[in-house]
Structure formats: structure tokens, C-alpha cells
Amino acid sequence: MTYKTWILKYSPAFLQKRLRDMYFAIKLMPGYVYDFVRFFTYAGLNKSRDDQIQRAARMTLYAHQVEKGLSLAAPRLGFGMTVIPTLLDDIARYMDDYGLDTTVMTALAALNSYVAFHHQLSHPVDHVAQRLDDIVQQYQLSTSAMQSWQGGVTKVNRQSLESARDNGFSTLFASRHSVRQFSGEAIPENNILRAVKLAQKTPSVCNRQSWRVHAFSKPADMAALLAIQGGGRGFAEHASVILVVTTELGSFLGVAERYQAWIDGGMFSMSLCLAFHDLGYGTCCLNWSKEPSADRAMRKVAPIPASEQIVMLIAVGTLPEEFTVACSYRPPVTDLLVMH
Structure with missing residues (x-):
């Protein structure tokens, strides 16, 4: 008789459960240690000054x-001074070490848009403009070429998005943007149901469909969620509804599935954004890469079961006739695809 057979035959049920808990706790540890070492070794925690x-x-x-600041409905004049000086320094040092590449081009395009926005409103940002001119002169950059670089923001109108929905999935997909300007009307509950129903076609591990959606539309509830999330200031409070996408941890049955909640929940969230886009609404994913204290705070203000993993928040809202969106650079597919 094996030890396992003996335990199952002679030990009480509560002890069997405790022993299984101990077994899986021991099984989980090597995986988390492995992940810890890899993340600590390769992530940019303390290496962002000496690794390309x-x-x-x-x-x-x-x-x-x-x-993001430029894509708000009413950008605050002179915003960004906590990061722009560092960004300019980083650009110069990076070009000294590695030369001009698409990362630098995108950053310079965003800063050019920043300067143009302020000049249009006659608000001086000469210190930024001068640093940009110095970089252009020092590295002999072509002003005409810079005007074609992707970065900053662009205007979008609702009519063009409506046309995109009639021209097939690829056009629909390409026309989706993260929206930070909402017109503030309510979204009928039936349309929220339609979007979630469409997103249910998302594939999931062994078809377990662990995702859940918590929808909040009362201003006080939305404000409480956004105060904890912290990344939606200046726009998300004008959304029609804030969604909290979660996954039920009880759906995952093996130690190798320790991160499957984020995989399945992330895929479902993208489907949900596309579903709302197809229905004519704007969305903006709100990051939930948070410390434990934020997770605990969120659960105090929102009735989210302890067994559900929060994946992200999504601001959803109605669209104005014309609005501004970030036009972040997308590298050539050859930079991403490795054929083996």
C-alpha cells in the first residue's frame, strides 16, 4: 500500500485537505522562485540607465x-514637467550611445507635438523648444523627416469610426484607439450586455471562461475606483461606466496555471474593448499593475469577491463628434516576428 493510498483510506477528510494544501504550497514555491529570479534578473527594476x-x-x-496629456479634452498648460526634462536628457544620452532609432523618433515626435500645442495657445515652453532645437542641431536631424515621424496625437472623428465598422474586421481593428475624451452620455444597459456577450467568444484555457465584469456607473462609485487606480485623472471621471475585469481563481487547477488568470483576463479585456468599439463607444484600459495595498483598498470600496483576481479597469464612454487620441508608433512587423 502506498503512502497516498494509506492516507486516503485511514485519515479523516479534514486532514487530507490540509495535506493537499501543504503539497500544493510546496509545489508552487519552485515556480514562484523561478519567476522571481527571472523577473529580478531581466526586468528594468534598477537597470534602466545601462541597458538599451x-x-x-x-x-x-x-x-x-x-x-496621454495631449490627448485629454483640456490639457493643462505646461503639464509634464516632472518627466519631460528627464526624457530630453535620456534622448541625448541614448543617441550618444546607440544613435537614432524608432524609440527616439517617437519620443521626439511627441515632444514636437507638445511644443506645437503650447505655441498654438501662445503659452511659452521655450525651455523645451530650445532643448529640442539643440538635439536637432547636435545630431544633424532632418526637420522635414521629423515631421513624418509617428508620435504625439492626432484628430479622429466619429463619422470615420462609423465608416470603419462597415469595412471589415481589419479596418475596424486598425481604427480603435485608447479614448480619453468622452461626451458624458449614459450607455444603455442593454449595450453593455451586448458588448460582454460579444467578448464571451474569447478563447480561454480549456474553455473555462473564468472572467467576470463588474460595471460601475454611479459617479461616487466611479470616483472611488479611479482614486485607487490613479491613472485615469483628467478623463476617466467623464466616462459613462467603469468596468473592473476580474478572473475567478478557482477556475485554475494546476500550479503551472499560476498566471493564467492574467492571460485569460487580458485576452477577454481586449475583446471587450473591440466589442464596445464595434458598438460605437470609446474605451481606455486602466492599468492594474499594483501593490497589494491597492488591491486591498479596491476590495474595500467595490464588492469584488476575494477569489476573483483583478486584471484591469476599463473606462467606457460615449464619443464626441471629434476628439484627440495618441498616435503612438507601431514598429514594422519584422521587428516583432521571428520565423523559425
């Missing part, structure tokens, strides 16, 4: 903060 990939990621992060 991580330095590029930081420039992209700061450039997107500039784009």
Missing part, C-alpha cells in the same frame, strides 16, 4: 505620458 532595451522602455513610458 530598458532605457528605450523608459523613454517610451515618458513619451506616452506626454501623448
Whole structure:
């Protein structure tokens, strides 16, 4: 008789459960240690000043903060001074070490849009404009070529999005943007149901469909959620509804599935954004890469079961006739695709 057979035959049920808990706890530890070592070794936690990939990621992060600010309905004049000086320094040092590449081009395009926006409103940002001119002169950049670089923001109108929905999936997909300007009308509950129903076609591990959607439309509830999330200031409060996408952890049965909640939940969230886009609404994903304290705070203000993993928040709203969106650069597909 094996130990397992003996335990199952002679030990009480509560002890069997405790032993299984201990078994899976021990099984989980090597996986989390392995993940910890890989993330600590390769992530840009403390290496963003001496590694090209991580330095590029930081420039992209700061450039997107500039784009995000410009894509608001009423950008605050002179915004971004906590990151723009660092971004300019990073651009110069990066070009000294690696030369001009698409990361630098995107960041410079975003800063050019920043300067143009302020000049249009006769608000001086000469310190930024001068640093940009210095970089252009020092590295002999072509002004005409810079005007064609992708970055900053662009105007979109609702009519063009309606036309895109009639021209097939690829056109629909390409026309979706993260929207940070909403007109503020209510979204009928039936349309929220339609979007969630469409998103249910998302594939999931072994078809377990672990996702859940918590929809909040009362201003006080939305404000409480957004205060904890922290990344939607200046626009998300004008959304019609804030969605909290979660996944039920009880759906995952093996130690190898320790991250499947985020995989399935992330795929479902993208489907949900496309579904709302198809119905004529705008969405903006709100990041939930948070410390445990934020997770606990969210559960105090929102009735989210402890067994559900919060994946992200999504701001959903009605669209004005014309609005501004970030036009972040997308690299050539050959930069992403590795054929083996």
C-alpha cells in the first residue's frame, strides 16, 4: 500500500485537505522562485540607465505620458514637467550611445507635438523648444523627416469610426484607439450586455471562461475606483461606466496555471474593448499593475469577491463628434516576428 493510498483510506477528510494544501504550497514555491529570479534578473527594476532595451522602455513610458496629456479634452498648460526634462536628457544620452532609432523618433515626435500645442495657445515652453532645437542641431536631424515621424496625437472623428465598422474586421481593428475624451452620455444597459456577450467568444484555457465584469456607473462609485487606480485623472471621471475585469481563481487547477488568470483576463479585456468599439463607444484600459495595498483598498470600496483576481479597469464612454487620441508608433512587423 502506498503512502497516498494509506492516507486516503485511514485519515479523516479534514486532514487530507490540509495535506493537499501543504503539497500544493510546496509545489508552487519552485515556480514562484523561478519567476522571481527571472523577473529580478531581466526586468528594468534598477537597470534602466545601462541597458538599451530598458532605457528605450523608459523613454517610451515618458513619451506616452506626454501623448496621454495631449490627448485629454483640456490639457493643462505646461503639464509634464516632472518627466519631460528627464526624457530630453535620456534622448541625448541614448543617441550618444546607440544613435537614432524608432524609440527616439517617437519620443521626439511627441515632444514636437507638445511644443506645437503650447505655441498654438501662445503659452511659452521655450525651455523645451530650445532643448529640442539643440538635439536637432547636435545630431544633424532632418526637420522635414521629423515631421513624418509617428508620435504625439492626432484628430479622429466619429463619422470615420462609423465608416470603419462597415469595412471589415481589419479596418475596424486598425481604427480603435485608447479614448480619453468622452461626451458624458449614459450607455444603455442593454449595450453593455451586448458588448460582454460579444467578448464571451474569447478563447480561454480549456474553455473555462473564468472572467467576470463588474460595471460601475454611479459617479461616487466611479470616483472611488479611479482614486485607487490613479491613472485615469483628467478623463476617466467623464466616462459613462467603469468596468473592473476580474478572473475567478478557482477556475485554475494546476500550479503551472499560476498566471493564467492574467492571460485569460487580458485576452477577454481586449475583446471587450473591440466589442464596445464595434458598438460605437470609446474605451481606455486602466492599468492594474499594483501593490497589494491597492488591491486591498479596491476590495474595500467595490464588492469584488476575494477569489476573483483583478486584471484591469476599463473606462467606457460615449464619443464626441471629434476628439484627440495618441498616435503612438507601431514598429514594422519584422521587428516583432521571428520565423523559425
